[in-house]
Amino acid sequence: MILLSHEDWKAKEGRFIALWTDARHAYALYEPGELVAVELVDNAYPALHHAGAGWFQRLAQDLNGHKALGAADIRPAIDHKRDTDGGGLWPEFKSPEVEGVHQVAVGPIHAGIIEPGHFRFSVVGEQVLKLEARLGYTHKGTLGMIRGKSPRLAARFAARVSGDATVAHGIAYARAAEVALRLEVPGRAIYLRAVMAELERLANHTSDIGAIAGDAGFAFLDARFALARERICAAAAAAFGHRLMMDVVVPGGVAGDIATGGAVAVFEALDALEAELPSLKRIFEDYASLQDRVVGTGIVPPNLAAAYAAGGYAGRASGQTHDSRLLPGYPPYETFPLYVPVEREGDVAARIRIRLAEIPESIRLIRDMLHSLPDTPIAIAPPTGSGEGLGVAESFRGPVWYWLRIEGGSIADVFIADPSTLHWPLLEHAAATAILADFPLINKSINGSYSGVDL
């Protein structure tokens, strides 16, 4: 960590990832893991000019009461100012001043089986002029629950920050703890973690691609991709004892070895997906009515994605080449060549194409890793130490970062940056390029996590 003057803090350039505060400092994290800080003065720090800083600064205000001086956006994030009976006033949503503009309110309860959040559209006819997302509904006080726990106990919370990326969150959390405690994780644990992370990527990519097609009226693709996801979850349960592989990653390694017959179950699920993928891909590409819905819809231009340092498929569909698996010191990917697909169109179709192209990569990686599992123990017990650490893992939607300070065997402070934080503003922009009826497709194609940012 480098302590900066207020001037240097404000002038700092780079790909901004996250901002948070503790009792004395404000911290800012830049790729590829550069951590800088300033001292708080009267519970305040200078606001950062980076596009992605908004939500983090609002969160720091609500969680810790620390002000970002000069910040343009000071709306509450997770503090909805509810009375004890749950009531309270709504904030004011401002529409652009255009003739004929009106607002459409959606949520917090959505039509589908998804998490809660409120979307306020300003529309003229069917054209969306502005989208304002009001998040914070799934706030559960996760950071507060982690503080004071031992690294082993707190892993249960990291695994539940965003359930669809439970493995990636588990890995990023464990790596932060391992850096803080200077712990060398055995090779077999590293491989098993990566196998689980790739299985998780496959499960999400398949089910999300299917769901987008389903929203465009292609129930067949939805059904087949959902079946692929089901097979992967069943294989994960056979191999690791849990369909989503929750709580398997722990600081120091993994909680259990791959079960006897687990690898075979995984290979069978991969074979089935691999066999069906070309025909599903052909349906996606060949049907004009499906392409009509996704091509040119919900565009995130490359300069916008760069301004937000967007990771994952949302970034890579808009010209960003970043994938944290390519960072030095991210085992075991240094041992396995990795092809990272990149596109520039930035529309729903490009985001789907990126995810389709990542599926064979993950299949290949899992096979290679399971065929070369090192013969070491699966974990070592974390010592009762002190230290500070950063950890990153590439979830299916992009890099997940954890920052931990451990004092005498318990966690003194923590921050969690899910890639969704930088994706939600992109959704607001993308929605305003389209008509209201296309919003479900655009939203699913970016698929931000609510729980991951509401913390």
Add this chain to the structure above:
Amino acid sequence: MWKTVARHLLSRAAEARAADPAVVKTLREKVVASKLGRSLAIRHVSAGSCNACELELRATQNLVYDLTQYGLSFTPSPRHADILLVTGVSGKNMREALLQARAGMPEPALVVAVGDCAVDGGVFKGSPAICGGADSVLPVDLMIPGCPPSPERIVQGLLALVEANVVPARVVKPRREPR
């Protein structure tokens, strides 16, 4: 064509499920007046989940579990719903919305809590940001624990509601003695 049919029969992994008779019995007493029948519409509300419960809830609709075969289906509107299915903790920010969803449902309505969070707050029990499980906001009729519960467990749990709501078959007496 027969080959295709045969292959698809083989790929249908799930066997028919049955409800737990003990749960059905207690539920029957509760719904004694309702008797909604065999087809129940579900309105799902996440009141503060980690989203994994939703993933598994969605999976109950896939080709393997096929929830609709039992007469259960999801509806976007509380006005069309017989069951309010809650996942996640009841976050303070979601309390009002949850109550409004319940108020928007026609009576009789049943409330089901799915997942440890909805049962009692799960791992988040004691967090100052939450009210607790679903029953800290609403009376709950059925709890399906698990973190997250597997689709299989969700289906099995929901089947108890169907069973409890079935009008006991009337004994049809033949009009004349068969000759």
